[in-house]
Amino acid sequence: MIRELSRMTIRRAIDEARALLDEAISHNYGLKDIAYDVAEPKEEQYGDLYSNLAFQLSKVLRKSPSMIAEEVCSICRDIMPKYRMIKEIEPHRAGYINFRLDMHELTRITLEEVKSKGKAYGSIDIGKGRRVLVEHTSVNPNKALHIGHVRNLVLGDTIYRLLRFTNHNVIVLNYIDDSGLQVADIVVGFRFLNFPIESSKKFDHYCGDDVYVKVNEMYEHDPSLLERRREVLKAMEDYNSDIARFARDITSRVLNEQLRTCWRLDARYDCLNFESQIIASRLWDRALSLLKASDIVRVDDDPSSKYHGCLVVKAGIEGEEKVLVRSDGTATYIAKDIPYAMWKLGILEDPFKYVRYAEQPDGTVLWATSLHDGGASLHVNGADMAITVIDVRQSRLQNIIMKILSMFSNDNGRYRHLAYEVVALSSSTARLFNIEIGDRRFAHMKGREGIYINADDMLDRLHSKAYEEVKARNPEADEQWLHRTAESIAIAAMRYSMLKQDLDKIITFDLEDALNLQGESGQYIQYAYARASRILERASSLVAVVVGGEVDIDTSSTHLLCREEMALIKAIARFDLIVEDTAKSLSPKTIARYCYSLAMIFNEFYEKIPVLHEQDTNLVKARLSLVKAFTITMSNCMSLLGIDVLERM
RNA sequence: GGGCCCGUAGCUCAGCAUGGAUAGAGUGCCUGCCUUCUAAGCAGGUGGUCGUGGGAUCGAAGCCCACCGGGCCCGCCA
Numbered sequence: 001m002i003r004e005l006s007r008m009t010i011r012r013a014i015d016e017a018r019a020l021l022d023e024a025i026s027h028n029y030g031l032k033d034i035a036y037d038v039a040e041p042k043e044e045q046y047g048d049l050y051s052n053l054a055f056q057l058s059k060v061l062r063k064s065p066s067m068i069a070e071e072v073c074s075i076c077r078d079i080m081p082k083y084r085m086i087k088e089i090e091p092h093r094a095g096y097i098n099f100r101l102d103m104h105e106l107t108r109i110t111l112e113e114v115k116s117k118g119k120a121y122g123s124i125d126i127g128k129g130r131r132v133l134v135e136h137t138s139v140n141p142n143k144a145l146h147i148g149h150v151r152n153l154v155l156g157d158t159i160y161r162l163l164r165f166t167n168h169n170v171i172v173l174n175y176i177d178d179s180g181l182q183v184a185d186i187v188v189g190f191r192f193l194n195f196p197i198e199s200s201k202k203f204d205h206y207c208g209d210d211v212y213v214k215v216n217e218m219y220e221h222d223p224s225l226l227e228r229r230r231e232v233l234k235a236m237e238d239y240n241s242d243i244a245r246f247a248r249d250i251t252s253r254v255l256n257e258q259l260r261t262c263w264r265l266d267a268r269y270d271c272l273n274f275e276s277q278i279i280a281s282r283l284w285d286r287a288l289s290l291l292k293a294s295d296i297v298r299v300d301d302d303p304s305s306k307y308h309g310c311l312v313v314k315a316g317i318e319g320e321e322k323v324l325v326r327s328d329g330t331a332t333y334i335a336k337d338i339p340y341a342m343w344k345l346g347i348l349e350d351p352f353k354y355v356r357y358a359e360q361p362d363g364t365v366l367w368a369t370s371l372h373d374g375g376a377s378l379h380v381n382g383a384d385m386a387i388t389v390i391d392v393r394q395s396r397l398q399n400i401i402m403k404i405l406s407m408f409s410n411d412n413g414r415y416r417h418l419a420y421e422v423v424a425l426s427s428s429t430a431r432l433f434n435i436e437i438g439d440r441r442f443a444h445m446k447g448r449e450g451i452y453i454n455a456d457d458m459l460d461r462l463h464s465k466a467y468e469e470v471k472a473r474n475p476e477a478d479e480q481w482l483h484r485t486a487e488s489i490a491i492a493a494m495r496y497s498m499l500k501q502d503l504d505k506i507i508t509f510d511l512e513d514a515l516n517l518q519g520e521s522g523q524y525i526q527y528a529y530a531r532a533s534r535i536l537e538r539a540s541s542l543v544a545v546v547v548g549g550e551v552d553i554d555t556s557s558t559h560l561l562c563r564e565e566m567a568l569i570k571a572i573a574r575f576d577l578i579v580e581d582t583a584k585s586l587s588p589k590t591i592a593r594y595c596y597s598l599a600m601i602f603n604e605f606y607e608k609i610p611v612l613h614e615q616d617t618n619l620v621k622a623r624l625s626l627v628k629a630f631t632i633t634m635s636n637c638m639s640l641l642g643i644d645v646l647e648r649m
Numbered sequence: 650g651g652g653c654c655c656g657u658a659g660c661u662c663a664g665c666a667u668g669g670a671u672a673g674a675g676u677g678c679c680u681g682c683c684u685u686c687u688a689a690g691c692a693g694g695u696g697g698u699c700g701u702g703g704g705a706u707c708g709a710a711g712c713c714c715a716c717c718g719g720g721c722c723c724g725c726c727a
Contacts, residue, residue, distance in 0.1 A: 037667070046670070055669060055708095064707085065669085094670045140727090181727050310725060320651090326725040333727045395653065396722055421654075422721085426661085440719080441660090469689065489689090501662070504654060506720075508661065513676075517689055520662090520675045527689050535686050585666085593663070596674090607682095607691045627686095649689075 008113040010573040013085045024075040047098035065095025104558040110573040114629040115553040122575040127168030136389035138175040140182040141251035143208025146452035148423040154498040156389040157267040158588045166583040174269045178251040179276040184232040189215040204257035213450040239280045266642045272368040281351040287339035346382025354378045392419040420503040426510035462490035488644035492522030499592040528599035533647040557622035564605040571601045572633045595637045
């Protein structure tokens with residue numbers, strides 16, 4: 001899809017302001033290529049845009065910023081008329097140059113842009129169609145997702161939505177470690193400790209909450225069980241062994257339950273990559289021969305070295321080495337990640353065929369790798385960029401992988417680790433698990449000890465809370481609608497709480513806080529949208545202002561000059577700048593917080609400005625146009641966050 | 650011991666990349682606002698030596714250095 005850069009927004013005004021300033025300083029001081037900013041000020045008293053140009057010039061011109069600001073402004077006033085969007089320019093004694101925009105013009109071009117682009121409003125062509133692989137979720141298939149995994153999934157899925165919106169060709173992968181230690185743990189439970197296979201619980205919950213936790217407890221009392229685990233792990237390496245088949249059977253049952261949770265959270269994937277198949281495909285052997293041909297790995301032949309007989313890689317940090325192949329010839333954990341990463345970037349040829357694994361709720365097919373000849377040949381790997389979403393504790397290993405890949409790919413930075421901090425429990429929530437944490441502010445979750453909040457459980461709690469609230473407001477509504485709405489609210493609450501925070505901050509999860517449906521949250525965003533929808537819905541019956549039953553944007557509706565109206569127009573008009581910023585920084589909180597602020601600005605408008613109760617019919621039409629433009633922008637933004645729009649709640 | 654990250658209001662966090670105007674939200678607590686488009690809302694009040702000290706700068710929450718407090722990583726585990 002070809003999209004042109006969306007320009008008819010506040011971006012246009014910024015461009016004009018820059019052109020005006022450039023012309024002025026070139027004309028008056030003969031200066032070019034001065035670095036300065038034009039942006040929106042944080043307070044409205046300083047106008048619609050400001051520039052720090054005078055501060056930057058003061059170093060060059062050796063004059064005070066406020067003097068320069070005055071000079072620049074007076075020159076600008078002479079050449080201003082040809083810049084249509086700039087209405088006033090004014091120096092501030094602090095040294096800023098402040099602009100007032102022609103709000104009629106900004107309103108007109110913004111409404112035109114929203115109307116003509118519709119669902120694509122805010123989309124800009126950053127990706128130029130480049131292929132990007134995004135890997136996220138990748139939960140060991142021996143347990144259910146907890147809220148920590150949810151942060152991973154929500155971040156990855158939002159990155160996917162954002163990149164797709166900015167014209168990247170995105171493929172989403174979910175890596176299934178079906179041959180690792182954690183799977184071996186539950187196999188030990190089933191095969192040697194007589195845990196029943198069937199349970200009344202959801203199977204992933206049963207494996208994680210009961211089998212996995214209890215087996216780990218038993219290791220402490222009976223260390224000989226660790227020997228059993230080693231045997232299981234070894235047996236699973238043989239793809240056709242009885243244990244390997246059994247493990248695949250168990251893990252696929254867990255995986256299917258996990259996927260239900262993922263889909264419930266509105267995530268989707270293009271392909272499942274099974275670790276057992278990466279090993280069985282002999283991708284590792286090919287990676288190994290590539291590595292051996294380079295000089296970053298070597299076999300340690302010093303008998304006095306602790307790594308004697310191992311294949312080691314220089315890990316980047318001075319003197320630090322990492323074992324890839326043990327002296328007994330087996331590959332380590334990190335070694336398994338290298339061929340996979342090489343496969344992603346197309347450094348290794350694709351050994352896989354692909355089979356349809358499932359049809360997903362959004363109607364797309366979920367594929368899975370296959371080693372059988374019967375599968376389809378698809379173009380999955382070989383991307384321009386590969387983004388791997390894994391928490392920050394894996395940074396060191398991810399850096400090693402990146403360093404190794406840079407040896408085989410001339411274009412650095414194609415492999416990107418999207419690191420994020422973990423989710424921890426607040427002190428009061430930790431107390432619910434009887435954890436003593438003294439005066440510390442949070443406690444880490446621990447899978448093996450059963451200390452975590454399951455994603456499904458949390459969503460269920462949010463669902464019931466939301467159900468009560470929706471039911472109270474819509475006593476006559478039918479059950480199906482009530483539950484559907486409550487579910488949307490639960491997902492919105494969950495997703496927003498995982499997105500709003502900076503990637504490198506631990507999320508301190510507090511159960512009580514999470515269930516409080518007030519303030520900065522997903523449902524606040526949905527509520528603003530629902531309020532706007534109700535205005536449009538009621539308007540459609542007002543024949544005097546709406547023709548054809550549906551509100552349309554009237555781009556001549558430019559007489560909106562109340563403070564709350566202008567604030568809303570400007571908020572709508574800055575959407576594409578936020579999209580660009582977020583896509584470039586891969587930091588979803590930026591767009592999440594924008595969405596919240598857009599909702600907040602609408603709520604202020606809603607409280608103070610009558611739309612349907614306004615007497616002046618022209619004003620009603622104009623405000624309806626604005627409300628309509630808001631719902632389109634909001635809907636586009638919410639869909640990037642994976643938050644459902646609700647017409648009523 | 651080495652590396653990475655965090656420290657801003659009682660609590661949870663924006664702002665820091667690219668220094669600049671009176672440091673902002675949410676929550677908590679207090680006070681108002683539903684005969685008017687949904688009060689899951691809005692308005693107001695309360696609340697901050699921006700961890701500490703130094704440095705460069707006309708100017709620092711932001712940049713540099715040191716220190717203090719907290720978290721994570723550093724295995725022939727995964």
